[in-house]
Amino acid sequence: MEEEVKFISAESEEHQEQPLQPNNGIQIKRRDTWYLCYTVLTTMLVMFSGATTLAWPSPALVMLKSNDTSENPLGMPIQTIEVSLLVGVPFFIAIFGSLFLPKLSDLVGRKGNLQILGIAMFINILGVAFSTRIELIIIFLSIGTACFSALYTVIPVYFTEICEDHNRAKYGCVMLLFLPLGSLYTYILGTTCSFKLFTILTAVPLIPFEILCLFAPESPTYLLSKGNRADCISTVEKLRSNKSQEELAEDFNKIMLNLQAINRNVKPSFFAFSKTKEGRVGYLLSIVPMVIRSTSGVPIVTSLLAPILNEAGTNISGDTGAIIVGIVSALCSVFPCFVVEKFGRKALLIPSTLGVGSCTLILGLFFYLKHLQSPLCAHLQWLPIVCVSLFMIFYFVGLGPIPVTIPGELFLSDIRSVGVAFVMASSAIGLALIAFTYPLLAEAIGTYWCFWIFSTCSFTGVLFIYFVLPETKGKTIIEIQQILKDF
Secondary structure: OOOOOOOOOOOOHHHOOOOOOOOOOOOOOOOOOHHHHHHHHHHHHHHHHHHHHHHOHHHHHHHHOOOOOOOOOOOOOOOHHHHHHHHHHHHHHHHHHHHHHHHHHHHHHHHHHHHHHHHHHHHHHHHHHOOOOHHHHHHHHHHHHHHHHHHHHHHHHHHHHHOOOOOHHHHHHHHHHHHHHHHHHHHHHHHHOOHHHHHHHOOOOHHHHHHHHHHOOOOHHHHHHOOOHHHHHHHHHHHOOOOOHHHHHHHHHHHHHHHHHOOOOOOOOOOHHHHOHHHHHHHHHHHHHHHHHHOOOHHHHHHOHHHHHHHHOOOOOHHHHHHHHHHHHHHHOOHHHHHHHHHOHHHHHHHHHHHHHHHHHHHHHHHHHHHOOOHHHHHOOOHHHHHHHHHHHHHHHHHOOHHHHHHHHHOOHHHHHHHHHHHHHHHHHHHHHHHHHHHHHHHHHOHHHHHHHHHHHHHHHHHHHHHOOOOOOOOOHHHHHHHHHOO
């Protein structure tokens, strides 16, 4: 018969080798501690700066297309094929960033990897700022984007391991909140600063991140997996300092049980997730929402927002329109942080994806009317701004934040880094193809066809979400694994 145990503090050396037994008491959901909030917000600084690499092409391409040599560091306007390379190659290189860079998390820890990626991003952003050749800009931007893509893998794993079941998805959505904030920051800088200055300023948030990250904790799961029981206990105490000894014991037991559940004598490798049914199903259920997200058109709308609005011929400049859309995106991205655990993933994903598909459908119709030189376009100059704003609202309600949090929930900790890395790498392949081919396709078949393709992908994705994707709201990692096993 199991006996009730008390939480063993980090200072109790004499008990460090004794495994704790699960506490079957009911756990009370408490408010998150300030230390957890500090850790999350500190981590968001690197995501904020990384988000600028996605939005950077929007104001940068306006400058690079200019004939004004004082504004254009290249000295001549950029060509269409160079636009495709500038937008597409970084996403292609991001595939390797997603696959290999997250493996550092198993060597130096989740926190250590975040620090390394932040330093690498800082160096490469400065490289972009001081480049005067398109080849160098593409190289530095590609390396920076590869580091940013790795963040998409490392941060969900880190948050899954420092958070609890009831706030896991909430903080995953907070991660996505800083993407539109980073984009808005970039759009504003791009309209007020020179090419070099605005690029340098996008790297500034990485400085406080590196300093504040020194005081953030390492993942308790990682610490315990390396045999650092005392450090794991100390970290759990700090992250959940508002809990009783019994509740802390229960949390520590969950970490131990999760590690025991993954002890299958399978050495983690790049294909470790494919050796179990749970891993294979988890991969498939993780990648499809990411593909839907990528093919919705958001990488194009984010990266080429100003040029798209300029092409639409609205009564305001593309840069000003980008700022308006950026403000709307930042405001509405707060919404899922508060409701995702109340309504669940699917309840937000379905209307979000439907809304995104409807907006791209209408945008495609507008560009088709413009292609036909319809007189209606003169009376519909407001439509592109409204459609893009609604697109971003629907996107950040569900399709933006939720697919990124799903992979971190569907893999056990021994293969989580590898599994999430493969999901992000697979998604990056789609992003690279879309980003590279869009400028060429838009020139060859028309912008309207491109947006109609995005719309078709979104509507198809709704069917998958409704009929196939399981709900993980409020479930523990063990419960989710059982769902995948029975799938």
